[in-house]
Amino acid sequence: xxxxxxxxxxxxxxxxxxxxxxxxxxxxxxxxxxxxxxxxxxxxxxxxxxxxxxxxxxxxxxxxxxxxxxxxxxxxxxxxxxxxxxxxxxxxxxxxxxxxxxxxxxxxxxxxxxxxxxxxxxxxxxxxxxxxxxxxxx
Numbered sequence: 001x002x003x004x005x006x007x008x009x010x011x012x013x014x015x016x017x018x019x020x021x022x023x024x025x026x027x028x029x030x031x032x033x034x035x036x037x038x039x040x041x042x043x044x045x046x047x048x049x050x051x052x053x054x055x056x057x058x059x060x061x062x063x064x065x066x067x068x069x070x071x072x073x074x075x076x077x078x079x080x081x082x083x084x085x086x087x088x089x090x091x092x093x094x095x096x097x098x099x100x101x102x103x104x105x106x107x108x109x110x111x112x113x114x115x116x117x118x119x120x121x122x123x124x125x126x127x128x129x130x131x132x133x134x135x136x137x138x
């Protein structure tokens with residue numbers, strides 16, 4: 001596929017690792033982030049929230065709660081968590097949804113970016129992006 005993309009004029013591909021639900025290969029999706037980046041050196045990401053939203057156990061578990069707000073409160077940590085795990089292991093982008101979850105996902109992913117930047121600085125690396133969260137949210 002990468003060869004076809006190149007023939008089509010795509011010069012900066014992003015690789016979506018096709019995140020799968022918990023119990024259906026989510027571990028392989030996470031491992032593929034590291035493997036694809038290491039092998040091809042390309043930016044890797046995915047719709048990791050699908051791991052939580054398509055998780056059969058969570059779908060059943062949420063039904064025992066009466067209100068939409070309660071079900072959302074139960075679900076959101078798993079939705080956010082899938083993005084954080086992938087980010088920590090090196091994912092370059094996370095496709096999350098729905099857009100209404102931005103206010104919940106953004107602070108958590110910014111927090112992880114700051115932690116990773118602090119680690120990089122401790123190792124003697126420079127954060128070159130002036131818009132990086134470590135320069136804006138600390």
